[in-house]
Amino acid sequence: MRFSVVVPAYNEAASLPATLDSLRRQDLDGGFEVIVVDNGSRDATAAVAAAHGARVVVEPVRGVCNARQTGVDAAHGEIVVSTDADTTHPADWLRRIDRRFQTHPEAVAVAGPCRYADPPWWGKVFPAIGFGVVGSAARLLGRPSYVTATNLAFRRTGFVGYDTTLTQGGDEVDLLRRLVLSGQVVWDAGNVVDTSSRRFRLGLVHTVVVSYGYYYVLSTLVNRLARRRVIGVAPAIRPSNTSG
Numbered sequence: 001m002r003f004s005v006v007v008p009a010y011n012e013a014a015s016l017p018a019t020l021d022s023l024r025r026q027d028l029d030g031g032f033e034v035i036v037v038d039n040g041s042r043d044a045t046a047a048v049a050a051a052h053g054a055r056v057v058v059e060p061v062r063g064v065c066n067a068r069q070t071g072v073d074a075a076h077g078e079i080v081v082s083t084d085a086d087t088t089h090p091a092d093w094l095r096r097i098d099r100r101f102q103t104h105p106e107a108v109a110v111a112g113p114c115r116y117a118d119p120p121w122w123g124k125v126f127p128a129i130g131f132g133v134v135g136s137a138a139r140l141l142g143r144p145s146y147v148t149a150t151n152l153a154f155r156r157t158g159f160v161g162y163d164t165t166l167t168q169g170g171d172e173v174d175l176l177r178r179l180v181l182s183g184q185v186v187w188d189a190g191n192v193v194d195t196s197s198r199r200f201r202l203g204l205v206h207t208v209v210v211s212y213g214y215y216y217v218l219s220t221l222v223n224r225l226a227r228r229r230v231i232g233v234a235p236a237i238r239p240s241n242t243s244g
Contacts, residue, residue, distance in 0.1 A: 003032035006071030012085035020052035022088040039067040065162040086196035108183035109154040111147040112191035119197035138187035169220030
């Protein structure tokens with residue numbers, strides 16, 4: 001099997017159908033598997049995933065790095081593709097990733113950007129600027145300066161694994177650091193996925209200071225230095241509530 005798509009999910013019964021439907025519509029030649037990792041959900045996440053044809057595995061320890069690692073461990077494909085349970089994908093998403101691996105046989109990973117569905121104005125501007133910088137770094141340095149875990153594929157051979165002492169950021173910043181030590185990371189700026197803007201619902205200040213400043217940047221630094229979880233998992237934001 002060429003690809004295993006790993007989707008971590010915590011209370012994602014409402015978002016999963018659109019995500020899995022977009023994966024079912026992929027125009028990739030050849031088969032691929034979709035693995036939904038139920039990360040301790042209290043809703044019908046596992047049942048919804050199974051009803052849509054995904055293979056469900058369970059990771060009871062909360063944390064996206066734990067969930068993604070469990071998905072990798074369960075994967076049969078030679079290439080693992082990381083995405084999220086609130087993301088939809090164009091029909092040629094996997095085919096474009098496959099083409100990049102074929103044209104860059106030395107690459108250990110292929111990454112692309114995301115855009116947010118119906119975001120506030122700043123939710124359009126800041127990511128556009130940020131991914132523009134990432135693309136510029138890829139052209140100048142030969143590798144991106146950042147990857148989003150909702151649009152990332154890597155070869156299982158030689159994969160160093162996720163640092164499961166980390167929470168937010170561990171599946172992006174830390175994983176990129178590990179991947180570039182193994183080989184080339186290719187950036188495909190045109191292979192864009194659409195993800196939920198629900199993380200912006202609490203406003204610009206909360207997003208910058210709490211979501212990204214505390215739970216992303218600070219937790220990555222502190223937990224990595226401490227080699228354990230000093231700062232835990234951020235509260236989940238769902239359409240019906242702000243606490244998960």
